[in-house]
Amino acid sequence: MMESPLVPHTQIDFNENLLRFLQASPTPFHAAKNLADQLSRAGFTQLQEGDAWSLKPGGRYWLTRNDSSIIAFIYGYSPLVESGIRMLGAHTDSPCLKVKPRAELNRRGYFQLGVEVYGGALLAPWYDRDLSMAGRVTYCDEQGNITSELIDFGRPIAIIPSLAIHLDRDANNARSINPQKDIVPLVLQLPADDSPVPGFRELLQAELQRSNPSLAIKQVLDYEISLYDTQPPALTGLQNDFISSARLDNLLSCFIGLQALLNADNKVSSLLICTDHEEIGSASCCGAKGPMLQHFLERLLPDTETRVRTIERSMMISADNAHGIHPNFMDKHDENHGPLLNRGPVIKINANQRYATTSETSAFFRLLCNQVNVPVQSFVARTDMGCGSTIGPIVASEVGVKTIDVGVPTFAMHSIRELAGAADSWYLYQVAKAFFTYPNAPLARVVIAQ
Template sequence: MSSAVYTQSGFNLGLLKFLQASPTPFHATRNLAECFLAAGFEQLNEADSWQLVPGKRYLVTRNDSSIIAFIYGRSDLLDSGIRMLGAHTDSPCLKVKPRAELNRRGYFQLGVEVYGGALLAPWYDRDLSMAGRVTYRDESGQMASALVDFKRPVAIVPSLAIHLDRDANNNRSINAQKDIVPLILQLPTEDSVLPDFRSLLHAELQASQPQLPVSQVLDYEISLYDTQPPALVGLEQDFIASARLDNLLSCYVGMQALLEADDQVSSLLICTDHEEVGSASCCGAKGPMLEQFLMRLLPETESRIRVIERSMMISADNAHGVHPNFMDKHDENHGPLLNRGPVIKVNANQRYATTSETSAFFRLLCETADVPVQAFVARTDMGCGSTIGPVVASEVGVKTIDVGCPTFAMHSIRELAGVQDAWNLYRAVVVYFCYAKPPMALLSSR
């Protein structure tokens, strides 16, 4: 089994850099792909014919926002199965509308949609930038796409002063249509003609990537994000504060662990888009991306079913840590603590895909890696979120467990995790990817 080559400090610094460089799912997927390519993975094109060879490493992307990285182990798949880990690349945010330009008393504002279940209040009074994918016509008339990131603060959503909203601290609601409209420019006069937002994107592409032959911006998928960089916080730097910890933390853990895996057994990482809005897309977990990959790897149906039966999926997505100011929001026996190890997530109504068998196997992994482990169950009188776990389990039929690092302020513009937890999850996943036997081999045959 390969041993970890990172220290916890180096691992976390790499995580901070990855978070900072990945303001959108498109950027996260590009950064993941670049790391795998640098490590010798071969990029596949879904439109081409594939000839996959045992002992080699591959990656494939879809929609520029989802990725599968795969080590094709030398061991027979019917003997070893596939060790899979899944995460998601998207996070709740504000997305710019197609006709976004608004002139309000001479202020140029952008119409936005709320993507996912975002906490809206933390978006006020933040130095915001914009990033995403732009599709354009080039100078030869062909269509192409490129990623853009303004990086600098270009937008803000100012709060209404307390003097004009005396109940702001007591019972304030936020109207997503009219209360969180970002401000990006003051016009010379109230009657000034608004700049076309596409022209602003064109100018930014020309300035940041002058080599691109952009003739006309046709359309875009642009999100706003907080420019405050990720940081280690606390008197003893016990915590990681950052946007998009849910769920780029798990993507980073999966990438680093897969880079540690050898080529004796088959291991797979899938990071998909659109989890925060239900995963129902061509590149989401409810779409066919993973199933189609497995069909191309194993075209014969019976063999594929047999391999899936000997495989396992770890669905890695952040868990709710027990908040010291709101402890009554947790079941008294299931309040995970930050820096106390990864969390096994359980739900009787299948909001999580964990079973007693997959949970037991993960506990053995953590024991082997000398990693503490915790459990989360939502209060019975409260609703429970979900993950890609139940989606993959039902779509592919693979045994699945839901785990994650405990987190505060999930779905806020800035979340909080413990410095030890991503590291400990990584250590457990390294053992998982290098485990010599099929994940379910410890179970007695029935």
């Protein structure tokens, strides 16, 4: 569990808190819990989806779904149908390796784990890293109840060794990676006398009870476990110009959204949503393509006409990392749209609506950046290359809210370790804070002018 950070007053404070959050959030489950813990300490009230709600202006609330997606909401005093809701969305998941249900592999004296690739992971950087494991374990307790607990081994317990260059002379030229047989973590040397070793579920139970001896675990029934790099996040570069870490895509945006919301006032209504499963299409009960946000808005505003009018006066900032122009691969970018690190957040545009940005939402964001003296850039993919997507088009099409896609420029996206600018996190935070804070921000008079 990470400690509650102080309200950041400088870029250094902000990034130090960000590094702590990244380190404490190896999986979407841990990220959602850390977000929830900070909200609770800030006076937000937890809502249970199975309970009746009585939401009131001036209230601050949060709820989770699947322990991996979270909504936080400030119910402003201004009537919703007049002010709308200012929304910021991000996602809690990142590409990684997930342990299979029957994971145990005993081969040539070594205990290994079968894993499945989650999302569009860049696989080569996973070799020769000190890996740990974390996630959620579901078990039956001594009373027959099914309970779930988060687990984090927190120490190096696995590694995927490279094949020596002597045995693969083409490794630097034309090597492909087979995810079934080439990315198999090594966990344990088997005893020479062939004595039995615990199964993976037994290892999980032992670790849970080691970290919390009071748990009465009768049997581990199932798990969702991911591997992660134990190298801690860091400020990198001769002058600490960069942030180097796993899961910058997209925990960086989750953290920015949280800190901005914690500094919001209660004059207008503000909402943060961080969903799971974006990296695999968002099609789940807790993904952006699922009904989580829609259910919340329906319960907040049961009357259809009032809800539609409120959504018409609302806006969503979809915050997800953008591709910074790589100095070694400049030809991978459109020559007029290559964002630079530490030069401000990026407005992401795609003519085919892979990003949800429109001229109205882009104009609003640019004006807001001008108001807080933050530089702003734009990204358009090369016309002859494919373009990724975000939760932005999904929320825009499912909810009907006007949306802009923005993000911090990043190198090595979907690698086990990504790189962003140390100034850009602070820049985007300033804009997000203004979005949630200024009662007379240009949202009402530019984007929703009637």
